[in-house]
Amino acid sequence: MYQMLDPATLTVLVTGATSGIGAASARRFALAGARVIGTGRRADRLIALRDELGPNFHPLEVDVRDNAALLAALAGLPEGFSAINVVFANAGLALGLEPAxxxxLDDWEAMIDTNIKGLLYTVKATLPAMVARGEGHVVFTGSIAGDYPYPGGNTYGATKAFVKQFTLNLMADLAGTQVxxxxxxxGMVETEFSLVRFHGDETKSGSVYANLQPLTAEDIxxxxxxxxxxxxxxNVNRLQVLPTCQSFSPLKVTRG
Known part of the structure; x- marks a missing residue:
């Protein structure tokens, strides 16, 4: 019989745990017996997760874009949650869909600060201890936008292309470490993603998922x-997941 890892042996750090894929992943691990540290900026949502999931979940209110605050928060983890061996660097966002x-520019900088710098801060704060212990796992939330461009995806897609390449380069550095x-x-996942992208415009965000069945946060x-x-x-290097209703567009041409 194929022997999967026992989730009870995992201590999982999930960034961006206040909604969407992060919250769903925190639930999936905690309910399976893992110890989960969930980070985010919305303390009320983290407390609600703690109330829902019980002692297996430790809320950590922190903004991953603030490296000093992140380091301090992780240094203060209680003993039962301090030996992190899974890091799910999930915090990220898309803002705007205008052409470049x-x-x-504020939207561009916010995406770079969260999707790239926040991810790097998270890895740098947790990776050395996993390497020292000789076991661990770093997981990123990338996107098919890191491979396939679309109009208005300019900086968001570029940040996810960074995540894709950083994954591969990290693997090269970690060869032989058991991390x-x-x-x-x-692909298309129905979460608060589009609501954030369109700065709270529910009409625009709702139209993205109208009359189709996208992926859910639980699917991811x-x-x-x-x-x-x-x-x-x-080791699964890359895993692309699309809803059945989503495929690839023809290449755009301009006539006249």
Whole structure:
């Protein structure tokens, strides 16, 4: 019989745990017996998760874009949660869908600060201890936008291309350490993603998912859980997941 890892042996750090894929992943791991540290900026949502999931969940109010605050928060973890061996660097966002020439520079900087710098801070704060212990797993929330461009995806897609390449380069650095690295690359997932992208415009965000069946946060959480509970000799480098209704567009041409 194929022997998967026991989730009870995992101590999982989930960034961006206040909604969407992060919250769903925190639930998936905690309910399976793992110890979960969930980070985010919305303390009320973290407390609600703690109330829901019980002692297996430790809330950690912190902004991953603030490296000093992140280091301090992780240094103060209670003993039962301090030996992190799964890091799900999930915190990220898309802002705006305008073409580059009309896009907001503030939106671009917010995506870079969260999707790239926040991810790097998270890895740098947790990776050395996993390498020292000789076991661990780093998982990223990438996107098919890191491979396939679309109009208005300019900086968001570029940040996810960074995540894709950083995954591969990290694997090269970690050869022989027994620390695994995985990039989960979803297509269309119905979460607060589009609501954030359109700055709270519910009409615009709702139209993205109208008359189709997108992936759910739970669908992606299941992929994260699967890759992290595979035997330690198995590393899933990249995992692209699309809803059945989504495929690829023809290349755009301009006539006249």
């Amino acid at each position: 020439q009309a896009a907001s 695994r690295v995985t990039n989960i690359e979803p 959480a299941e992929q994260v859980f699967f890759t992290c509970t595979l035997p330690r000799h198995v």
